[in-house]
Amino acid sequence: MDSIFLFLIGTVFGSFFGLIIERFPTGESIIFGRSHCDSCQKMLAVRDLIPLFSQLISRSRCRFCHSKIPLTNFFLEFSCGWIFLFAWWNWLDLPAFLLLLLSLILSIFDLRQHSFPLGVWLIFAIIFISLFPSAFPPYCWLILAIFAEYFDLKIGSGDFLWLFTASFALSFLQEIWLIQLASLLGIFYYFLRKKRTEIPFIPFLTIAYLMLLLAPQIL
Ligand SMILES: [Zn+2]
Known part of the structure; x- marks a missing residue:
């Protein structure tokens, strides 16, 4: 019940x-x-x-x-x-629970509006920092997010902001694996579809995160 x-x-x-x-x-x-x-x-x-x-x-x-x-x-x-x-x-532990909720919202934003809701991300980032003040997320993601705003890094600033919040649920090494996996999925999708335009990356980061969550249960 x-x-x-x-x-x-x-x-x-x-x-x-x-x-x-x-x-x-x-x-x-x-x-x-x-x-x-x-x-x-x-x-x-x-x-x-x-x-x-x-x-x-x-x-x-x-x-x-x-x-x-x-x-x-x-x-x-x-x-x-x-x-x-x-x-x-x-x-799911609390960081994974919060990250999945955030990833779902951001993925649908990315797919439907092709935008990144900074305000929504900020609320989740504040929740993460307040709940886990002792965690030390790699702040390089935030620096890269600022760079991506001004220079063409071929990856959006929103994707780096997602990686910042993801670092409360994942180790740095897991994040590197996750990026590789998401990029592979993204490349497959890019070649499978007919239109050669920019692809929303957060849904792929989310799928890769789900795969990382499920892998230990399967292996
Ligand atoms: Zn109506």
């Missing part, structure tokens, strides 16, 4: 993160203002806001104007449910 409750709590957080992803770029208030459809602006009722179920029942379409609701919302709620459950079962 506790597991179901924790899963549902996770889906509620996932739904909240979805709201952040939608409203953050538009500057709309995240706390105030009722939820509405982005296409027809109709106010949503409670039955439209139940994590997972509302989107399943409506077949991922707005009840009023039938415009499509991004499937990433469902994915975010579903994944957050499992992340909360895994943490409850002690399969």
